[in-house]
Amino acid sequence: MSFGARSRAVLALLGTLGLSLAAAASPASAAGGTPTAPTQLFNGYRNCSTDADRPTFWAGYNLVVEGIPGTTDPADNSPLSVRYQVWPVADPSRTETVTHDRATPGDEARSLLPNDMLADGQTYAWRAQTVAGDAASDWSAPCYVTVDDTRPTSAPTVTSPNYPPNQWNQGGDPVRVTLNANGADDVAGFQYSWTGTLESIVLADFGDHGIPQPRDPYADPGHFIRADTTGGSATVDLVPPQGGVVTLWVRSLDRAFNPSETTSYHFYVSPTPPTVTPADPSPQFGDTTTFTLRPDAALQSRSPVVSYSVHTFGGPDGDRSFDVAAAADGTATTELTIDGINGEQLYVTSKSANGWVSDPAFWGIDYDTTPTVASDVYPENDSGGGVGVPGTFTFTPKVKGVVSYTYTFDTEPEVTVAAGADGTASIDWAPHSAGSYGLQVHATTRSGIELATYAYSFTVN
Template sequence: MSHTPGGRARVALTAAAAVSLALLVPGSAGAAAGTPTVPTDLYNALRACSTDPNAPLFVGNGVEVEGITHHTDPSVTRVTAQFRYWPVADPTQVSTVDRPYAIPGDEAATRLSSLADDTTYAWQMRTVDPANGAGSDWTASCYLTVDSTPPSAAPIVTTPGYPDEQWYPGGAPIEVRIDPNGATDVAGYQFSWRGDFPVPTADIGPHGIPTYHGVYDDPESAVRADSLGAPATLHLTPPAGWSSGPLQLMVRSLDRAGHPSPITNRMIFVLSTSPTVTSLTAPQFGRPVTLRLTPDAGTQAISPVVSYTVHNLRTYQDTVVPAGPDGTAETTLLLKDPDGERLEVTSTSANGWKSSNARWSAILDTTPTITSTDYPEYEPAGGVGVAGTFHLAPKVDGSLIASWTYSFGWGTEQTVPAGPNGEADFVHTPTASGWTDMEVWATTRDGIRLASGYYTFVVN
């Protein structure tokens, strides 16, 4: 089969209610009030159970089974959930497990242990009233097969368009062929660019009913084999934001119970497909900068770029910018971080290809300019009790500055308002001779503290 992962999807188990109805075994029509009734909503390993003996669920040993008990008397708050199970090949070998103190209307569970590998079992459940020992009818049988052995070999992974250790241009989805390598019980494959493999999960809803999310619900990380023990073919694009260089694809096989095989690592050598980021205006703090985004020529020739994703490395926010017919785009960024901005930019082509990332940064100097004719920097001057004037001027647009804060020797901070052009003067009278350190920073009208500046002078 050929499989091209698209958007991430999670498929809910919508058939749970229908399965529950199919499991009901009718009780006597005229049962008296105050009797236990047949359990509903049967699950094993968090999946709705199979009532088809020819299509059992495959599970590991020690599987958990569960169902909802019921009682016609609403005042009954505790019942016993009773389970029985047996190997289908030998129905005489019946085992029974009681789960006391079950709450009517909620899932009650138990674990079936000491199950034989590669064996199919049937199990049923009923509700028992502990007050008088009365029991409901048993549910219809659920069927499961125990598989405790993972696939015997790691899969073989080949990429026909990218031979071993050879660099090739990117721009088109990468064909990946996966072979089970002789393992006959392989049901599917998981793959990952980053080394993490999702595991099955379940959302537990009202009354403890699970909604199962299997690994194959996500086409960006798993694919079913063409048939049991068969290969599969993928067409993958690199992960968003990959850096130029070799890509490592990790693949493992899964059997029907979900046991993984050893991992196969495949190195794919892809040349850079990064776009180019150009500033059309000079970066200045507090002012917008216009950036032009230009696609890699080879990537654009294979499939037109339709958009760019701009990732801010400081705020971790993404902005998607549509591309024009020629694949270029422009975007405007307000530079409001005193330390500057750092961005990663990737392009997305019409065929789904995600480029390697391009980086752009703006280093902004928001420190003040500090001068004094009375106390020049690093020079002896003035004296104890001799007042001196210090002038503060911004290196950014002065109309943005609201005030200046300064301190001597990292002592008490003092603040003075900025003038119309963002500058300010203040007078300081030293109380001691010797070296004196001063720290100064500006605060903008938006309340942003800019970078500190330092000034050292010597008092006679």
């Protein structure tokens, strides 16, 4: 359940104005067992609070209340009803009742409290009762919820002692930021993001029998932090995703998770990428070489680099990622086989002991793995031969380890031929008609890698 979502359930709303709290039906036996008071009580998909001094806070329309009905006979699955009573704590005489009919024993039975009764800033009590025919359970203990539809009155302030705004700063230390409610006295915490997008706040997931599993957004320190007191402030250490121009976006949240306007905090971080050096400066397809990874010197002096994340792109098995531990001086080595069919690229970041992740370093190489194709009778991009005139096509590799070639002339079926010991192969072919033709051919290596395809065009006289 995301903050601000609207329930789509169609439920029976039976308003009974002025019903006395003392008018609850008395418990009585029912066929199959005696109704028991509903359990697993939630409002707004958040836990019921039975403490009148510490109510749950809710924002928005369609406040859902729910509980699980049952009887003393666990084998009886006859439909039940759940009756919900709600009243303002300030005026218990204004009681209304909502009923969920034909509820399933053991499953959450949801109803909506009347919107026209719920006023901003007011605290309400509600309770639940299971009904089976003429029999009814005891009422549950009251739950307390305060309606809060008012957003915080001001956006938060953001300050940082080690990354001042609008100037360049040396990267390497987490950014210490202090967030302040800026006079909004109902702020309970803050939400922040480096991307400019502050996601919808998820307050609950759902488990078996429809039981909400409330989430605490503040359990995610990468995006949320509680204020030290309501209307107070919070200090958090954060690591930006990259150097250069950096912006932190922050908004305050009240106890109902109403958001304030957003504040943006801009500063600049000097880039801190590592260096990536291959032992062979120009490795080709199939070569194995050792790469040395070295940390940015300024970064290493602030907090030692402890590992590197290496991402490779262009390989035959898709993109790969792996981590490499660093030595005490922050350096590391890794051995890689270059086997991308059009080249290969590396993307490397370092991670320091204090959690700082560097900007990425890039290394890459491009090469050609298509075969060379030659024919005396049917030269490339030229005309020759004739209908029924055979021609020989010779395939020569540009890389080592080629064991076969797969080719096709236009829409003809593919054919695979073995390569000789020197990696070459020759085929004979005769056209059935004059005109333009296209030959597509690729090589396959001993390890099963299909290399890049070469397109060879010619015209038959």
